[in-house]
Amino acid sequence: MGGTLLALAAVALLLGSGQELAGRWAASAFALAVAVRLGARMARALGRGRWGIDILAVTAIVSTVLVGEYVAALIIVLMLAVGTALEDYAARRAKAELAALLERTPRTARRAVGDGYEDVPAADLRVGDVLLVRSGEVVPVDGMLLSDSGVFDESSLTGESLPVERSAGDEVMSGSVNGEAAVLLRSTAALEDSQYSRIVALVREASESRAPMVRLADRYAVPFTVLAYALGAVAWAVSGSPTRFAEVLVVATPCPLLIAAPVAFLGGTNRAAASGIMVKYAGVLELLGRIRTAVFDKTGTLTYGRPTLLGVLPEPGTDPTALLRLSASAEQYSSHVLAASIIAAAADRGLELAPGTGASEHATHGVRVDVAGRDVVVGKPSFVAAYASGVHEPVLAEGQLAVYVGVDGRFAGVLMLSDPLRREAPATLDRLRALGVEDLVMLTGDALPTAERIAAEAGLAEVRAECLPADKVEAVRSLPHRPVMMVGDGVNDAPVLAAADVGVAMGARGSTAAGESADVVILQDDLARAALAVAIGQRTVRVALQSIWIGIALSIALMAAAAWGYVPAVAGALSQEAVDLAAILNALRALRPGRGPGRWP
Numbered sequence: 303m304g305g306t307l308l309a310l311a312a313v314a315l316l317l318g319s320g321q322e323l324a325g326r327w328a329a330s331a332f333a334l335a336v337a338v339r340l341g342a343r344m345a346r347a348l349g350r351g352r353w354g355i356d357i358l359a360v361t362a363i364v365s366t367v368l369v370g371e372y373v374a375a376l377i378i379v380l381m382l383a384v385g386t387a388l389e390d391y392a393a394r395r396a397k398a399e400l401a402a403l404l405e406r407t408p409r410t411a412r413r414a415v416g417d418g419y420e421d422v423p424a425a426d427l428r429v430g431d432v433l434l435v436r437s438g439e440v441v442p443v444d445g446m447l448l449s450d451s452g453v454f455d456e457s458s459l460t461g462e463s464l465p466v467e468r469s470a471g472d473e474v475m476s477g478s479v480n481g482e483a484a485v486l487l488r489s490t491a492a493l494e495d496s497q498y499s500r501i502v503a504l505v506r507e508a509s510e511s512r513a514p515m516v517r518l519a520d521r522y523a524v525p526f527t528v529l530a531y532a533l534g535a536v537a538w539a540v541s542g543s544p545t546r547f548a549e550v551l552v553v554a555t556p557c558p559l560l561i562a563a564p565v566a567f568l569g570g571t572n573r574a575a576a577s578g579i580m581v582k583y584a585g586v587l588e589l590l591g592r593i594r595t596a597v598f599d600k601t602g603t604l605t606y607g608r609p610t611l612l613g614v615l616p617e618p619g620t621d622p623t624a625l626l627r628l629s630a631s632a633e634q635y636s637s638h639v640l641a642a643s644i645i646a647a648a649a650d651r652g653l654e655l656a657p658g659t660g661a662s663e664h665a666t667h668g669v670r671v672d673v674a675g676r677d678v679v680v681g682k683p684s685f686v687a688a689y690a691s692g693v694h695e696p697v698l699a700e701g702q703l704a705v706y707v708g709v710d711g712r713f714a715g716v717l718m719l720s721d722p723l724r725r726e727a728p729a730t731l732d733r734l735r736a737l738g739v740e741d742l743v744m745l746t747g748d749a750l751p752t753a754e755r756i757a758a759e760a761g762l763a764e765v766r767a768e769c770l771p772a773d774k775v776e777a778v779r780s781l782p783h784r785p786v787m788m789v790g791d792g793v794n795d796a797p798v799l800a801a802a803d804v805g806v807a808m809g810a811r812g813s814t815a816a817g818e819s820a821d822v823v824i825l826q827d828d829l830a831r832a833a834l835a836v837a838i839g840q841r842t843v844r845v846a847l848q849s850i851w852i853g854i855a856l857s858i859a860l861m862a863a864a865a866w867g868y869v870p871a872v873a874g875a876l877s878q879e880a881v882d883l884a885a886i887l888n889a890l891r892a893l894r895p896g897r898g899p900g901r902w903p
Contacts, residue, residue, distance in 0.1 A: 362548065371871040374871035407440075425494075447473075451470070497825075549867075578824065592839075611717060628656075628707070630653065681705070686706040733833040743781070747770065775797050787836070
């Protein structure tokens with residue numbers, strides 16, 4: 303841009319001093335040099351298999367020089383430079399979230415050494431290091447809070463503006479900002495494996511990827527180029543003047559075809575990131591904008607996934623405290639979400655867990671462990687019945703869950719828990735329906751009565767219960783209305799998240815299996831953001847298409863006017879820049895929430 307302005311100033315100086323011939327030659331030579339540079343760039347793009355519209359700009363510059371419209375040639379060169387500057391500005395604004403993330407990336411940390419602390423590069427931190435994080439500092443790596451309490455700002459991670467309180471033993475995410483008091487943390491992950499580094503990597507990857515619609519915009523260049531040459535040729539033939547051909551091509555160099563769609567998708571990606579929704583690559587936004595079926599796991603997705611123990615119902619002759627202790631000891635070796643609730647209930651009652659041997663977990667069904675010489679089986683009634691006699695199912699009250707326990711080949715009792723529906727679940731499903739999602743389905747490994755109750759509370763009509771991970775994958779693949787979005791969490795959801803057209807991992811932390819398999823990672827444990835992700839995808843696609851067609855429509859109108867002789871070359875070059883500006887500004891609308899059912903406050 304600076305070189306272009308200097309060249310234009312030199313030409314203006316020559317013309318102003320009365321050296322018109324020298325000014326004409328200087329302007330023509332500079333314009334042709336720019337055309338040569340554009341031609342070389344076009345050749346490199348063709349070598350990579352990408353067709354662009356630089357050929358129109360090159361032809362417009364050369365033709366205006368040949369017909370003596372050197373002022374128009376200079377304006378085209380200036381407008382191309384301004385267009386590049388606008389593109390850079392738009393890209394910088396669209397990548398503002400990534401830039402903000404990178405600026406906040408911790409470079410150093412204060413690590414405990416002996417009786418003091420030393421400043422070390424954050425990249426040198428290892429799991430187990432004790433760190434001092436002072437007031438207002440960014441937490442460098444994921445860690446466990448050692449201080450009694452702490453207050454942290456997680457807005458850059460989750461989009462939640464209110465500070466959160468953490469107690470000793472709680473997880474603290476890297477990238478959160480410490481409050482007023484200094485705290486001690488024990489690192490639980492290295493820098494590259496921490497939450498904040500993964501967020502930066504995801505946003506960078508998404509910003510640099512090319513969505514299908516962006517590639518489609520490139521293909522628009524072929525018919526547009528043919529149309530421009532055809533109109534120019536007809537105008538030349540009818541008028542008998544080659545100047546008319548140059549005037550048509552002057553207005554046929556639309557930057558919107560090159561940058562409107564990429565800018566829109568950059569804006570959508572970073573709009574999602576600002577809301578705590580990490581989209582792994584730009585093509586996912588295009589798929590989110592076309593979602594027709596949404597599938598939900600039950601436990602931890604439609605429900606909170608943090609059931610509480612209501613009571614223990616032992617069989618006659620079994621001590622309830624001993625039953626809970628044995629069950630929790632066995633559940634240490636289970637990855638099921640209910641296991642954590644049972645272990646927590648035992649801890650709350652001060653029960654010491656016994657170690658186990660020979661643990662064998664059957665995904666979504668249960669776990670069998672030898673605990674202190676006793677054969678303990680915990681899980682679904684059908685699973686426990688395979689190893690213990692006398693299993694029977696109690697009458698469940700509304701909202702209750704039952705975990706069955708067998709000890710030494712006999713049914714020992716039931717643990718009663720409750721896992722309520724998320725408050726935001728019904729509104730989220732209504733919002734998805736308003737966004738045009740046709741089918742809403744629940745897939746769960748739980749028993750049918752429990753699944754149907756949760757589905758009824760949420761307003762879901764289609765339920766598939768007692769599904770193994772392989773059953774969930776097959777169910778998602780068989781759904782007729784596509785694309786399909788699967789929303790889930792936990793290790794058991796990883797296969798089905800990978801099988802869906804768009805997998806959404808909710809509340810994922812670090813490099814969990816669900817987060818790795820998903821295309822979208824929602825950092826906050828908030829189901830409503832699944833609907834927001836769809837809304838952002840729809841708005842991004844809509845804005846990208848609008849921007850492309852605004853540029854095409856205005857350019858075609860200008861070309862038609864120029865073909866009839868109503869747009870001189872100089873005026874055409876100036877008006878084309880207005881078209882470029884309109885399309886780019888429209889594409890930047892993807893950064894804003896917009897209106898409609900998916901709008902987030």
